[in-house]
Amino acid sequence: MPFRGFGEKDLRIAMLGMVEGNGHPYSWSAIFNGYDPGEMARCPYPTIPDYLGKQPKNSLGIPGARITHIWTDNPEDAGRVARASLIPAIVDTPEAVIGAVDAVIVATDIGHEHVARCRPFVEAGVPVFVDKPLVDNGADLAVFRRWHDEGRPIMSSSCMAYAKEFFPYRESTHDLGELRLAVSSTMKSWERYGIHALSAVYPVVGPGFLEVRHSGGVAHFTHERGVEVLVAAIDDMYGAFGKLMICGTQGTAFAEFQDTYGAFRAQLLAFVQFLRTGVCPVPFEETEELMRMIIAAIVSRDRSGAPVRLCDIAS
Numbered sequence: 001m002p003f004r005g006f007g008e009k010d011l012r013i014a015m016l017g018m019v020e021g022n023g024h025p026y027s028w029s030a031i032f033n034g035y036d037p038g039e040m041a042r043c044p045y046p047t048i049p050d051y052l053g054k055q056p057k058n059s060l061g062i063p064g065a066r067i068t069h070i071w072t073d074n075p076e077d078a079g080r081v082a083r084a085s086l087i088p089a090i091v092d093t094p095e096a097v098i099g100a101v102d103a104v105i106v107a108t109d110i111g112h113e114h115v116a117r118c119r120p121f122v123e124a125g126v127p128v129f130v131d132k133p134l135v136d137n138g139a140d141l142a143v144f145r146r147w148h149d150e151g152r153p154i155m156s157s158s159c160m161a162y163a164k165e166f167f168p169y170r171e172s173t174h175d176l177g178e179l180r181l182a183v184s185s186t187m188k189s190w191e192r193y194g195i196h197a198l199s200a201v202y203p204v205v206g207p208g209f210l211e212v213r214h215s216g217g218v219a220h221f222t223h224e225r226g227v228e229v230l231v232a233a234i235d236d237m238y239g240a241f242g243k244l245m246i247c248g249t250q251g252t253a254f255a256e257f258q259d260t261y262g263a264f265r266a267q268l269l270a271f272v273q274f275l276r277t278g279v280c281p282v283p284f285e286e287t288e289e290l291m292r293m294i295i296a297a298i299v300s301r302d303r304s305g306a307p308v309r310l311c312d313i314a315s
Contacts, residue, residue, distance in 0.1 A: 002151040003127060004278040005276050005277045005278030005279070006102055006276060008276065009064075010066075011065040011103065014100075014103075015071075015081070016070075016104050016107065017071070017108040017117060018073055018074065019073060021192075022109050023043065023045035025072065025077070025081045025107050026081055027052070028264060029070070029081060029084075029085030029086075030048075030052055030085045031062065032061065032066055032085075033061065033067050033086040034085075035084055037053070039083040042080065043084060051261045052261065055261055062265075062269065065272050065275075067087050068087065069089045069091055071091045094121075098121065102127070103129070103271075104126055104127075104129070105131075106118055106129070110136075110191075111135045111137070111191060111192075114140065115140045118130060127153035127274070128154050128155070131156070132158040132195040133194070133294050134291055136191050136294055141288065141291050141313070145284075145288065153274070153278070158195045159260070159266075159267045160197075161202075161267070163242070163257050163263045165257050165259070168255075169246055173248060176247070176253060178249045179246065180228065180249060182201045183230045183231075183243075183244070183245040183247075184200045184201040184229075184245075185233075185241070185242075186232070187233070187238045187241050188235060189233060190297060194231065194233045194294055195294060198231055198290055198294070202286070202289075205223055207285070209222070209310055210222045210224055212307070212310070214305060216301060217233065218232045242256060244256075292310040
């Protein structure tokens with residue numbers, strides 16, 4: 001039976017999983033629940049208490065929705081996150097939340113783990129939000145495509161899709177003339193952070209990506225509109241995270257991602273809206289194309305930069 005949403009009931013959500021380099025269980029749970037400043041100060045990701053501390057207290061919390069349960073890969077992390085982000089229940093296994101919550105968030109960003117992490121909940125009919133990237137290989141993309149076609153409630157996105165700094169160029173690039181070049185950049189690996197850079201540029205250029213050549217640090221995509229798109233993900237390039245340049249025949253624009261909290265909150269609000277209405281705000285076809293871009297670039301890199309067509313990535 002298709003998922004039709006929960007309406008206005010109070011939502012109980014589980015936060016599941018935590019991997020090295022990803023502090024989302026702290027930050028996302030705090031956006032839902034509020035937080036304990038003293039405990040959050042011990043968070044191993046100092047940027048999180050920094051940006052949380054800059055928010056007006058009345059902006060914290062999502063009405064009618066709370067993180068009520070948590071499980072982390074390292075059991076010691078669960079207690080720390082629960083104390084910091086006011087989560088009442090810690091479970092010994094992820095599956096223990098089935099029947100106790102309305103939805104789950106899989107808060108890990110290793111794509112090839114997501115089918116296994118999501119399967120128990122998908123098969124139990126529990127709605128799932130999956131951190132970016134959804135997958136990093138064609139076989140797993142085919143599984144999520146099948147689950148989508150079966151009507152399973154699954155949503156996945158990067159916070160960059162909700163970054164207010166890029167919204168003006170999603171509305172219109174008319175004053176730039178015909179687009180010729182777009183450049184988007186991030187730090188860390190292509191597998192885990194390439195989706196951030198792609199999600200900054202994809203809504204501006206739109207669907208229709210054709211082919212990619214990936215030499216290592218930079219992936220060069222072609223698009224049916226004739227736009228050349230360069231997407232860089234370089235491990236230590238922290239100074240380039242969230243930068244977007246768009247060049248056209250009449251002008252150039254530059255935008256820089258700055259409001260992490262605002263983008264995360266908008267992303268989580270979109271998931272809550274999905275839970276209430278049953279209507280996913282992110283068409284699966286867009287998620288699928290973005291995953292094809294991730295996968296095709298990996299294949300190209302593994303073939304020493306040989307061109308790979310997105311249509312050749314099976315799903």
